[in-house]
Amino acid sequence: MDGSEDRSKQPPQTPRTANGNGVVAMTRLRLKPEKEHKSDSYQDLQQLEFSPLLFSSLEHYLPPNMLNVPRDLKLQYMRTILLRYSTEGERTRIQRHREYRERITSNYQSLHEVLYTMQAEQFFVPSFLNAINEGTEDSFRSVMDEPSPGVFTFEMLQPHFCELLLAEVENFERWVHETKFRIMRPNTMNRYGAVLDDFGFETMLDKLMAEFIRPISRVLFPEVGGATLDSHHGFVVEYGIDRDVELGFHVDDSEVTLNVCLGKQFTGGELYFRGVRCDKHVNSETHSEEVFDYPHVPGHAVLHRGRHRHGARATISGRRVNLLLWCRSSVFRELKKYQKDCSSWCGDCHREKKERQRQSVAATKLELLKKDG
Ligand SMILES: O=C(O)CCC(=O)C(=O)O
Numbered sequence: 169m170d171g172s173e174d175r176s177k178q179p180p181q182t183p184r185t186a187n188g189n190g191v192v193a194m195t196r197l198r199l200k201p202e203k204e205h206k207s208d209s210y211q212d213l214q215q216l217e218f219s220p221l222l223f224s225s226l227e228h229y230l231p232p233n234m235l236n237v238p239r240d241l242k243l244q245y246m247r248t249i250l251l252r253y254s255t256e257g258e259r260t261r262i263q264r265h266r267e268y269r270e271r272i273t274s275n276y277q278s279l280h281e282v283l284y285t286m287q288a289e290q291f292f293v294p295s296f297l298n299a300i301n302e303g304t305e306d307s308f309r310s311v312m313d314e315p316s317p318g319v320f321t322f323e324m325l326q327p328h329f330c331e332l333l334l335a336e337v338e339n340f341e342r343w344v345h346e347t348k349f350r351i352m353r354p355n356t357m358n359r360y361g362a363v364l365d366d367f368g369f370e371t372m373l374d375k376l377m378a379e380f381i382r383p384i385s386r387v388l389f390p391e392v393g394g395a396t397l398d399s400h401h402g403f404v405v406e407y408g409i410d411r412d413v414e415l416g417f418h419v420d421d422s423e424v425t426l427n428v429c430l431g432k433q434f435t436g437g438e439l440y441f442r443g444v445r446c447d448k449h450v451n452s453e454t455h456s457e458e459v460f461d462y463p464h465v466p467g468h469a470v471l472h473r474g475r476h477r478h479g480a481r482a483t484i485s486g487r488r489v490n491l492l493l494w495c496r497s498s499v500f501r502e503l504k505k506y507q508k509d510c511s512s513w514c515g516d517c518h519r520e521k522k523e524r525q526r527q528s529v530a531a532t533k534l535e536l537l538k539k540d541g
């Protein structure tokens with residue numbers, strides 16, 4: 169959006185930028201991203217209050233006159249905006265987390281360096297790669313099953329990649345144990361498992377989201393921000409008799425979740441799904457057509473909306489390790505604050521809307537009959 173309009177309504181701290189004539193103009197971020205724009209990398213600037221990846225993503229929303237200015241000008245502009253939207257407490261939390269990550273990455277010696285940069289040919293099975301390269305809804309669907317509405321399953325990871333990642337996670341856990349490092353677990357529901365983003369995987373997983381999961385989500389989950397996924401939480405969960413055993417019924421803090429089984433050998437641990445719900449209906453009853461159980465298969469992925477209610481049954485024997493990528497869209501979250509109608513994705517909102525429409529048609533028919541009579 170061009171900054172020349174509506175200046176009077178801009179808040180006083182709106183960033184100012186110099187335009188080509190040396191005139192200082194007020195500008196705003198665009199509403200829609202400039203998809204063709206090639207962003208700079210900010211990876212060398214780890215000391216900033218915000219993730220380097222956030223700056224690369226935000227670049228797509230820069231006003232036209234800011235797109236091609238030097239990196240430090242863009243950075244200054246974006247920092248000003250981000251600082252306006254985050255509280256002091258939030259900034260302190262982000263800074264502490266950054267220091268926590270630095271303590272890990274400067275001390276932990278990784279085992280398989282090859283895992284830390286995206287090497288698609290070595291990570292993924294050819295069928296998945298081909299579908300992504302083609303990039304159409306038909307090509308995605310041709311390598312996927314949809315055994316229950318909104319739950320997509322497909323073969324994704326090469327066995328060798330799974331082995332290496334399992335070994336890397338074990339190596340990390342060993343280091344944690346030996347050094348007595350107090351790590352944060354993936355979320356409140358897990359006593360075991362590790363946040364991959366905290367020990368060097370953030371950039372690789374961001375690529376996984378941007379280049380693989382977002383194109384699929386754009387066509388399969390457009391109504392929950394699938395096209396605008398722009399941040400992630402990447403972790404592994406570990407189940408077994410001496411680990412977490414099961415996972416309670418929940419929704420994820422994500423718009424779209426990728427869940428891939430890495431192995432090893434196990435029995436039990438099935439995922440169970442019980443319908444998609446908005447906040448208002450999250451505890452409502454399940455309808456029979458929403459009941460779906462899925463047994464994990466090593467190397468195979470499940471892709472679902474974060475709001476698709478689910479849980480994992482007890483892993484009865486062996487060890488099960490899964491890779492989780494919770495993908496989020498800041499645009500969807502912002503818009504959701506103003507939207508009351510979730511009928512395009514919440515099962516109950518959809519049923520309520522249908523019922524209102526049915527009653528309205530019935531009432532109209534009755535009126536017409538009365539008139540005729
Ligand atoms: O164990 C699983 O496969 C499910 C994990 C899960 O749903 C989660 O971590 O959010």
Ligand SMILES: [Fe+2]
Nearest residue numbers: 418419420478
């Ligand atoms: Fe989950």
